Amino acid sequence: MSSAVLVGTQWGDEGKGKICDLVAPEFDCVVRYQGGNNAGHTIVCGDKKFGLHLVPSGIMYENVTPVIGNGVVVDPKVLIEEIDMLENEGVSTKNLKVSGNAHIIMPYHRDLDGAFEECLGKNNIGTTKRGIGPCYQDKMARIGLRMQDLLDEGIFRERCGIALDRINPQLEKLFNLPTYTVDQLWDEFSAYAERLRPYICESSLLLNNMLEEGKSILFEGAQATLLDIDHGTYPYVTSSNCTAGGSVTGSGVGMKNIDRVLGIMKAYITRVGMGPMPTELSYDDEFGHKLTEIGGEYGVTTGRRRRCGWFDGPIARYSTRINGLTDIALTKLDVLSAFDTIPVCVAYDCDGVRYTSVPEHQALFAKAKPVYKEVPGWREDITGCRSYEELPQAARDYVDLVEELAGCRVSIIAVGPDREQTIMRSWN
Numbered sequence: 001m002s003s004a005v006l007v008g009t010q011w012g013d014e015g016k017g018k019i020c021d022l023v024a025p026e027f028d029c030v031v032r033y034q035g036g037n038n039a040g041h042t043i044v045c046g047d048k049k050f051g052l053h054l055v056p057s058g059i060m061y062e063n064v065t066p067v068i069g070n071g072v073v074v075d076p077k078v079l080i081e082e083i084d085m086l087e088n089e090g091v092s093t094k095n096l097k098v099s100g101n102a103h104i105i106m107p108y109h110r111d112l113d114g115a116f117e118e119c120l121g122k123n124n125i126g127t128t129k130r131g132i133g134p135c136y137q138d139k140m141a142r143i144g145l146r147m148q149d150l151l152d153e154g155i156f157r158e159r160c161g162i163a164l165d166r167i168n169p170q171l172e173k174l175f176n177l178p179t180y181t182v183d184q185l186w187d188e189f190s191a192y193a194e195r196l197r198p199y200i201c202e203s204s205l206l207l208n209n210m211l212e213e214g215k216s217i218l219f220e221g222a223q224a225t226l227l228d229i230d231h232g233t234y235p236y237v238t239s240s241n242c243t244a245g246g247s248v249t250g251s252g253v254g255m256k257n258i259d260r261v262l263g264i265m266k267a268y269i270t271r272v273g274m275g276p277m278p279t280e281l282s283y284d285d286e287f288g289h290k291l292t293e294i295g296g297e298y299g300v301t302t303g304r305r306r307r308c309g310w311f312d313g314p315i316a317r318y319s320t321r322i323n324g325l326t327d328i329a330l331t332k333l334d335v336l337s338a339f340d341t342i343p344v345c346v347a348y349d350c351d352g353v354r355y356t357s358v359p360e361h362q363a364l365f366a367k368a369k370p371v372y373k374e375v376p377g378w379r380e381d382i383t384g385c386r387s388y389e390e391l392p393q394a395a396r397d398y399v400d401l402v403e404e405l406a407g408c409r410v411s412i413i414a415v416g417p418d419r420e421q422t423i424m425r426s427w428n
């Protein structure tokens with residue numbers, strides 16, 4: 001298998017964890033390239049369920065090297081907890097690598113995440129409050145601390161002092177919050193440094209050496225296209241490039257190495273946090289309620305109930321363009337078995353103008369009215385289907401419609417949460 005990027009095509013929670021875990025054994029390495037522990041992946045392995053936030057999905061396979069790339073922001077405490085949890089469950093983490101260039105989420109980033117949100121009042125983003133935004137902010141402001149700074153007390157103290165000169169006045173004067181000292185932070189972080197030292201490496205070199213040896217890499221995206229800082233529904237986005245382009249800057253690998261881009265697309269759509277969502281259904285609506293409960297649409301990271309809506313064709317087409325998708329994995333198709341008819345959004349009406357992709361300006365997107373095509377449901381259990389041909393005709397038609405709207409082939413279809421509840425159509 002050649003190298004590939006796996007990316008979310010909607011607002012996250014498309015089932016990336018399952019698909020990533022499924023295809024990971026085909027690769028020699030899985031690298032996370034952005035985001036942090038705002039992400040949450042549930043991996044179902046036999047009768048065990050693992051909730052991972054930072055460690056790449058490839059961790060479950062001994063012959064796969066899992067790498068946390070330079071574009072990720074790492075909360076060391078969370079990483080250690082995840083390592084301990086995996087080891088206690090009998091999953092070895094000895095192959096795990098963490099980029100020395102990955103930025104560290106400091107305790108004051110979490111404090112500021114909460115304070116900024118409060119400050120925004122009704123305009124809040126609905127962040128996960130994990131300190132993601134403030135950490136990326138400091139990275140860009142060039143006052144961040146990186147994993148490699150943990151390896152040298154002198155450097156840590158120097159970088160930390162520079163950061164605190166800017167951070168403490170904000171905490172104290174703007175938000176009336178407790179400040180931090182370098183000593184206090186080194187006390188806490190020196191313990192993390194000792195635990196994480198064996199994992200920290202020059203990951204770009206490691207990845208490029210693997211490629212030179214003819215090995216393959218899966219670039220694992222977190223969050224999704226419409227949460228991308230540049231291409232998402234700004235300002236209701238996360239603070240990193242979740243789209244396929246982020247894979248190269250977030251890992252230090254050249255673009256020529258990427259052969260395929262697999263977009264994970266749920267058969268309907270969900271969103272957590274604030275911001276526009278054209279096909280949203282109210283939870284009080286019969287169908288909205290059904291999608292939420294049958295789909296189990298509650299967040300892995302924060303437990304928040306996700307907003308649910310019908311499949312959004314313009315978003316699918318936009319994602320194909322922004323990411324250069326070569327393949328789609330259509331997930332949770334089985335959830336739609338509960339409906340007699342299924343409305344599919346084929347276009348938007350924005351002030352009388354029809355759009356088949358996301359409109360150029362946010363103001364238009366905010367008032368986009370979905371144009372629906374009602375398609376027949378199939379009303380039968382499809383969780384046992386293992387080929388496209390075994391699916392009922394109405395389900396096949398649904399898959400074909402997704403392909404037509406997205407402008408990309410559907411290569412994988414997920415018909416249930418377990419690994420084996422998957423149709424491998426044209427992925428390998």
Ligand code: IMP
Nearest residue numbers: 012038039040126127128237238272273
């Ligand atoms: P942040 O990434 O915590 O700053 O949150 C920014 C926005 O991205 C909020 O709307 C979050 O709910 C959303 N978000 C962040 N991570 C995820 C994810 O993994 N799945 C879905 N939404 C996410």
